[in-house]
Amino acid sequence: MRNICVFASGTGSNFDAIYEASKLEGCPYKITLLVSDKPNCKAVEKANLFNIDTFTFQVSSYKTKREFELEILNELQSKKVELIVLAGYMRLIGSTLLHAYPKRILNIHPSLLPLYKGKDAVGQAMVDDAKESGVTVHFVDEGMDTGEIIKQQSLSIVNLHTRTEIETEIHKIEHNIYPQVIKRIMGEL
Ligand code: GRF
Numbered sequence: 001m002r003n004i005c006v007f008a009s010g011t012g013s014n015f016d017a018i019y020e021a022s023k024l025e026g027c028p029y030k031i032t033l034l035v036s037d038k039p040n041c042k043a044v045e046k047a048n049l050f051n052i053d054t055f056t057f058q059v060s061s062y063k064t065k066r067e068f069e070l071e072i073l074n075e076l077q078s079k080k081v082e083l084i085v086l087a088g089y090m091r092l093i094g095s096t097l098l099h100a101y102p103k104r105i106l107n108i109h110p111s112l113l114p115l116y117k118g119k120d121a122v123g124q125a126m127v128d129d130a131k132e133s134g135v136t137v138h139f140v141d142e143g144m145d146t147g148e149i150i151k152q153q154s155l156s157i158v159n160l161h162t163r164t165e166i167e168t169e170i171h172k173i174e175h176n177i178y179p180q181v182i183k184r185i186m187g188e189l
Pocket residue numbers: 008010011012013014015087088089108109110174
């Protein structure tokens with residue numbers, strides 16, 4: 001069994017899906033820690049419900065990113081975490097964690113990268129009147145949504161007229177492909 005850590009700042013529906021998949025027979029990973037920069041977010045509530053340890057912090061209590069990433073790293077090492085999975089973590093990962101986990105940090109993004117990087121990818125697709133959107137899982141590098149792409153799945157949004165409709169379909173894809181990719185990568189390590 002290999003240990004993974006999920007980083008989340010919000011609702012945590014992907015965290016939930018990754019956790020549910022981990023309970024199935026033959027799953028090669030276990031979530032040993034949830035890290036969050038939003039101590040009161042839903043993802044933290046879920047971790048408490050699932051009995052998963054949490055490490056939460058307020059960015060405003062630190063002078064630099066390195067300071068809080070060193071504390072996170074300490075937690076990751078003490079829990080023998082092999083893979084970091086970002087699931088709605090709304091911050092760029094800094095060099096402290098990138099150097100400690102080379103090609104061992106994943107992110108999921110609600111667009112077909114390189115299209116619609118950054119915040120509100122669904123809103124960007126809507127403004128663009130895009131016919132297609134989708135989901136990308138990629139390795140994390142120092143840029144925003146720029147790392148090597150691991151898997152993409154497209155979604156026709158021609159018949160989806162509201163943000164809620166698009167987000168619902170995007171989430172269905174995410175909840176399916178993120179656990180699959182994590183299982184594959186953990187199996188290959
Ligand atoms: C997802 O749409 C993911 O693609 C993006 O943030 C959202 C997180 O949703 N990075 P949730 O908190 O997992 O529900």
